[in-house]
Amino acid sequence: xxxxxSSPPAVRADRRAVALRLFSAFLAPIFFVIAxxxxxxxxxxxxxxxxxxVLIVGPTQVVSQITSKLDATTEFHAxxxxxVSEARRQVENRSVVGSLEIATSGSDPSDPTFTVTTYxxxxxxxxxxxTIQALGTQVAEDLGTTTKTVDVAxxxxxxxxxxxxxxxxxxxxxxxxxxxxxxxxxxxxxGLRVRYGAxxxxxxxxxxxxxxxxxxxVGDYGASFGTIAALLGVNALYVFTVGALAILLxxxxxxxxxxxxxxxxxxxxxxxxGGPTPASxxxxxxxxxxxxxxxxxxxxxxxxxxxxxxxxxxRWLLQLLxxxxxxxxxxxxxxxxxxxxxxxxxxxxxRTQNFxxxxxxxxxxxxxxxxxxxxxxxxxxx
Amino acid sequence: xxDTTPTRPTLREDLSTMPENxxxxxxxxxxxxxxxxxxxxxxxxxxxxxxxxxxxAFTICYVSAAHAPVPHDLALTLAGPRTVTSELADAINDKxxxxxxxxxxxxxxxxxxxxAQRDAVGALLIDGTDVTTIVASGGGALAxxxxxxxxxxxxxxxxxxxxxxxxxxxxxxxxxxxxxxxFLVICTVGAFLAVTGITQAFPKARARAMVLTAxxxxxxxxxxxxxxxxxxxxxxxxxGTVAALLGIGMLYTFTIGLIATVLTLLLGQAxxxxxxxxxxxxxxxxxGGSVPESxxxxxxxxxxxxxxGSAGFEAMRGVMFxxxxxxxxxxxxxxxxTVAALLxxxxxxxxxxxRDRRATPDTVLELSASPAAL
Numbered sequence: 001x002x003x004x005x006s007s008p009p010a011v012r013a014d015r016r017a018v019a020l021r022l023f024s025a026f027l028a029p030i031f032f033v034i035a036x037x038x039x040x041x042x043x044x045x046x047x048x049x050x051x052x053x054v055l056i057v058g059p060t061q062v063v064s065q066i067t068s069k070l071d072a073t074t075e076f077h078a079x080x081x082x083x084v085s086e087a088r089r090q091v092e093n094r095s096v097v098g099s100l101e102i103a104t105s106g107s108d109p110s111d112p113t114f115t116v117t118t119y120x121x122x123x124x125x126x127x128x129x130x131t132i133q134a135l136g137t138q139v140a141e142d143l144g145t146t147t148k149t150v151d152v153a154x155x156x157x158x159x160x161x162x163x164x165x166x167x168x169x170x171x172x173x174x175x176x177x178x179x180x181x182x183x184x185x186x187x188x189x190x191g192l193r194v195r196y197g198a199x200x201x202x203x204x205x206x207x208x209x210x211x212x213x214x215x216x217x218v219g220d221y222g223a224s225f226g227t228i229a230a231l232l233g234v235n236a237l238y239v240f241t242v243g244a245l246a247i248l249l250x251x252x253x254x255x256x257x258x259x260x261x262x263x264x265x266x267x268x269x270x271x272x273x274g275g276p277t278p279a280s281x282x283x284x285x286x287x288x289x290x291x292x293x294x295x296x297x298x299x300x301x302x303x304x305x306x307x308x309x310x311x312x313x314x315r316w317l318l319q320l321l322x323x324x325x326x327x328x329x330x331x332x333x334x335x336x337x338x339x340x341x342x343x344x345x346x347x348x349x350x351r352t353q354n355f356x357x358x359x360x361x362x363x364x365x366x367x368x369x370x371x372x373x374x375x376x377x378x379x380x381x382x
Numbered sequence: 383x384x385d386t387t388p389t390r391p392t393l394r395e396d397l398s399t400m401p402e403n404x405x406x407x408x409x410x411x412x413x414x415x416x417x418x419x420x421x422x423x424x425x426x427x428x429x430x431x432x433x434x435x436x437x438x439a440f441t442i443c444y445v446s447a448a449h450a451p452v453p454h455d456l457a458l459t460l461a462g463p464r465t466v467t468s469e470l471a472d473a474i475n476d477k478x479x480x481x482x483x484x485x486x487x488x489x490x491x492x493x494x495x496x497x498a499q500r501d502a503v504g505a506l507l508i509d510g511t512d513v514t515t516i517v518a519s520g521g522g523a524l525a526x527x528x529x530x531x532x533x534x535x536x537x538x539x540x541x542x543x544x545x546x547x548x549x550x551x552x553x554x555x556x557x558x559x560x561x562x563x564x565f566l567v568i569c570t571v572g573a574f575l576a577v578t579g580i581t582q583a584f585p586k587a588r589a590r591a592m593v594l595t596a597x598x599x600x601x602x603x604x605x606x607x608x609x610x611x612x613x614x615x616x617x618x619x620x621x622g623t624v625a626a627l628l629g630i631g632m633l634y635t636f637t638i639g640l641i642a643t644v645l646t647l648l649l650g651q652a653x654x655x656x657x658x659x660x661x662x663x664x665x666x667x668x669x670g671g672s673v674p675e676s677x678x679x680x681x682x683x684x685x686x687x688x689x690x691g692s693a694g695f696e697a698m699r700g701v702m703f704x705x706x707x708x709x710x711x712x713x714x715x716x717x718x719x720t721v722a723a724l725l726x727x728x729x730x731x732x733x734x735x736x737r738d739r740r741a742t743p744d745t746v747l748e749l750s751a752s753p754a755a756l
Binding site: 021022024025026027028029032033034036037038040041042044045046047157158159160161163164167170171172174175178179182183186187198202206209210213214217218 | 432441445450451560568572576579584602603606610615
């Protein structure tokens with residue numbers, strides 16, 4: 001009778017192997033189903049202003065009280081000035097997301113007539129501009145007047161929702177990490193140089209492809225060649241950064257890198273970027289993320305370049321650049337450490353092998369030494 | 383003594399000894415087929431083609447569908463004296479040709495019902511010079527904005543005031559109405575990742591294992607997804623409504639799992655590309671979630687009228703915000719997809735089995751204890 005059943009330890013090993021494969025099969029979907037609602041939904045479900053920066057401009061005796069009242073709320077962080085030109089300038093240079101210019105007129109100082117002008121920037125996000133608009137309407141109503149609204153950074157007619165820059169960020173991220181994930185699968189032993197080479201090519205190609213295809217539908221935002229070149233340049237830097245993070249995740253997580261990518265590049269990065277929900281409307285945790293994460297660095301730089309003549313881009317570009325440099329350094333250090341560790345192991349293994357070879361050789365020599373007279377005798381006899 | 387110091391493989395050696403896995407996964411680990419070796423050309427094609435495919439599919443589909451939503455045949459009901467509504471209808475059609483599909487009635491109740499029943503996206507009730515705009519934010523926030531603007535313009539034209547009445551409001555925790563769409567995303571991605579995962583961990587998995595995985599995902603994913611969404615969003619609906627939503631979610635998740643199964647059986651390792659095309663790039667923009675159907679470009683409106691995601695999403699919307707109105711046709715659309723996907727799965731599985739039997743006539747096909755034969 002042939003034996004068809006495995007021995008118990010083999011069965012146990014088989015079961016362990018199956019369990020491990022099942023775990024690896026369902027790790028990604030389970031992680032997604034749990035993390036996506038917790039992170040993404042948590043970030044964007046109810047956009048509410050949190051410490052939204054507004055400037056109230058006008059005579060101190062009029063605006064100081066309004067400012068204090070607004071600043072006392074959790075919704076607004078209000079400051080005031082009597083320099084009228086600041087109302088427009090600070091929205092244009094992104095120091096604040098909106099401002100109210102309150103002017104008084106009339107011959108009777110005890111019963112002045114108020115004029116309220118609301119300065120906002122649609123490019124800061126629709127929910128932000130709607131909040132500023134509502135604030136202007138409310139303040140004007142309190143002062144017994146209506147407000148005139150000035151949009152200092154309107155969205156392009158082909159991008160009325162302001163989503164296409166976020167698409168640019170999202171899809172180019174996808175290209176950056178997919179290249180590394182596919183590369184690590186088809187060439188698992190590819191060195192750091194090859195990986196960075198692939199990321200470098202992707203950071204050049206992906207922005208061109210995505211922007212080129214988008215422009216069929218969206219056009220060029222009516223921007224100059226220089227503006228688009230700057231946008232694509234920042235995008236290339238971002239793609240390189242995402243690629244570098246994907247390399248790092250692959251170094252640490254190996255085959256599980258795709259789960260890390262989902263966590264760090266999709267679920268933490270996109271909601272905090274300011275794209276789906278503007279930063280000032282995010283919950284405090286996500287506002288904290290927005291202040292230092294690489295996605296927000298790129299996205300806010302995009303916004304500044306396309307809609308604010310580059311105002312405020314520097315601070316976000318530095319944030320992105322810090323990630324780029326940091327990630328290059330860390331991936332290099334990790335690579336060197338892993339290489340040194342591997343080489344040490346290999347040297348140790350080769351030493352062990354050499355020792356055992358020497359020991360074997362020695363044993364053979366001894367054996368030959370003992371055996372040789374007999375062998376010779378036998379040979380002679382033969 | 384021979385030199386046993388190990389040397390690091392060169393790039394060329396690397397390329398010639400690495401296993402082929404080019405269309406494998408983005409998502410599931412441990413999927414390398416160690417028995418196959420790929421050429422340099424295959425590897426480079428793999429590295430370039432998959433990201434390029436994603437870029438092309440996502441950029442073209444999402445941007446073309448959602449970049450600048452404008453009304454296309456948006457169903458609008460005008461209620462008021464016939465002479466007034468006729469004049470207004472002509473004026474609206476002249477000003478925005480093709481934007482609205484206008485129906486006229488003389489009774490306000492009919493117009494209000496049309497919106498509540500989802501026969502119309504919005505309605506304008508004309509009472510003298512005043513206009514009451516009937517909207518349903520549960521049907522899509524962008525359409526509400528368009529209808530409200532139309533109401534304001536008509537009121538300004540008539541020299542009266544405009545007021546807005548919402549017959550299907552969104553919950554206060556989700557004023558943008560995007561979270562139900564994210565529920566659809568969770569059901570979709572959860573289902574096809576599970577099927578992809580099982581086929582990558584067990585490359586020889588049979589159709590039965592994939593269908594069982596789809597069923598398992600259908601039972602688990604909507605429940606986990608909605609429970610976690612509930613941490614943030616209170617939909618203020620009854621248990622029965624939530625149960626109906628979960629039921630639709632389960633049917634939808636199962637359907638997605640079956641479609642992923644069919645694609646895997648047909649395309650093998652390239653199934654991920656088919657899944658991205660069918661279940662993401664064509665499915666999400668056309669669902670009516672990020673942009674409501676009435677604001678989609680004509681091509682996407684057609685896709686919406688036949689696709690699986692729109693069927694699931696509009697049925698969910700009907701249950702959550704419209705007391706179940708108009709759920710039946712969308713549910714029927716979804717069931718057609720389910721049945722079609724199930725039939726295709728059976729057909730492919732049986733034809734494969736037949737082919738295998740023909741190929742090995744003397745061999746008795748039996749279930750192996752090996753995990754690969756799941």
